[in-house]
Amino acid sequence: MAPITRLLILHKDHPQPEAMGQALVPWLRARGVDASLLPSGADSITMRAEAAASDAVLVLGGDGTMVGVARRLAGIRTPLAGMNFGRVGFLAGLPADGWERPLTDMLAGRWELERHLTLRWRILRRDADSFVTRDEGVAINDVVTAHGVVARAVSLSLHIDGVHFSTLRCDGVIVSTPLGSTAYTASAGGPLTIPSMNAQLVTPICPFAGGFPPIALPASSRIRMEACRQGDQVLLSVDGQENFPLDVGDVLEIRGVPDQLHMLVSDPNWYLRRLIDRGIVTSGPGRKENL
Template structure:
C-alpha cells in the first residue's frame, strides 16, 4: 500500500508518533510520502519523499495531530483518512497514539471499513470554495457588532436573522461548533444540513434541520458591516452586502478509516 503522512510539526508528541509510524511502515516494506510542509525541518524526516498535500496520490492518508490537521487534509486530498489524535478532544481523530501501530497493522490486514460522510459545498460569487467536512461559518467581522443575514432555502425567503453569525453544518459537524452554539446532534447517517444561529438577538431564532438536497442562500444584509466566511476553521474570506453565498451538499465525500462504527459509544467517550 501507499501511505501519505500529514504531521502537525508544532506538536512534539506528533513528531514522535509520526517517526514511529514511519519506522513501522518502512519495516513492513510499505511506501510512505510525507507532506512537503512537514519536511521543512529536515531533522524530522531525513531522506523521506515529500509532496504537497493535494498532489499525494495514496491509498491511505494518516494524519498525526488534532481535528484541524485532519480537516485540512480532507479539504485538499480525497484519500481515506486515519486520524491519530495528539490534540485535545479529537472527535474526528479516532486513534490514540498508543494504538497507532496496532491500527496500522489492521489496515495492512484489510481489517477495517471506510465510512463515507457528506461534505458541504460553498459557492461564493459563482466561484466554488473548498468543501467543508464540518461546517461553514458566516460571522460578523466586527467584534461585538451584530450582523444581519438574509436566509433563503430553495429560493424561498426563510428569515432575516440578527446575530453574531450563523453556522451551516453537516451531520459530522453537528458535534463540533454547531453543538457549542446550541445545535442538535445528528447521527452521521442522517441526510441533513443544519442552520445554527450564533448569539441571535431574537429568542425565537432557533436551529433548523434541513434536507441535504436543500439549496441555502445567505446574504449579508447590513449596509456597511462586513462578515467573514470560515470553512472548517481554516479557509476564510471577507463577505460584504454585494456578495452571494450558496450552500449545498457536495458530490464529494469525506472518507474515514474506521475500526468501530458505533457512533454513540464514540460520542460518549469523547464527551466525558
C-alpha cells in the first residue's frame, strides 16, 4: 500500500466520533495529509465523489456505521479503515484511544490491502409474461429472508444455479458474505469463514421442514428464492439496516461479486485474533500458546 496523502473521514452522527473527526483534520494536515470530513449520512453522490478522489476512507463509528458506509461506497474500491466507537468493533482496526501510532503506520503505507466480496441482490416482480426489477442493491454482511412477524415461520423455495435445492418451512434463510459470517450467520449455526474467500454462505434459520446444513457456494453461484405460501409476510433484510417486502410470486436473486470492498488492515491475521479478542471464539481449558 502506498503512503496516504488524501484521506476522507466519515463520522457517525454522534458527539464523540464527530469531535474526533474535527480533531483529526488539523492533526492530519500538520503531517501533510489532505483531510476532509463528512457525516456518514451525507448524500451518496457527494460521499462517493469524495471517496473516489481519496487514497483511503476512515470511518469513525461502530460496526453498523462501517457496514452502512461500505454498502454505499461498494464498487468505488477506495480502501476503508475504521476507528471503533461501538460496542464490539469487529471491523475497526483503530482504537478510539491510543490511535496515533497505528494511524501513523497506516498513513505511511505499512497496512495491508484486503479485497472482499459483496452480494448483489434484486427482487423481480412478474409483469405479464416477464419479470421486472422492483428493488435491487448491495449487501456487505448478509441478506436475510424471514417473516415480518416475530416467531412466525415462512415457506421459501430455494434454487441454486437452476437446481431446485429445497422448499423450506423455517424462520428464514441467511445468505452471507465471508466478512459477514461472524454476524447473524454465526448466531444461526453457520460457518465462520475467512473474509478474503470468494464464497456465499447459505444458512437456514430453525428449519422444521426441508432443512439442510449450512452450505458454502462459489461467488459465481446464482441463488434464487421465492415466497411460496399465501399469507406469509416475508421481508428481505439487507445488513439488518434496510427492509423490503417480498410478496408471493416475487423472485429474489442473489450473487456474489468479488473485489467490491477494499479494506486496510494492520495485521494479516486480524480476523483470527479478533474472533478470540471479541469473545466470538472462546478458549477451552488447557495451556494457551502463541504459535
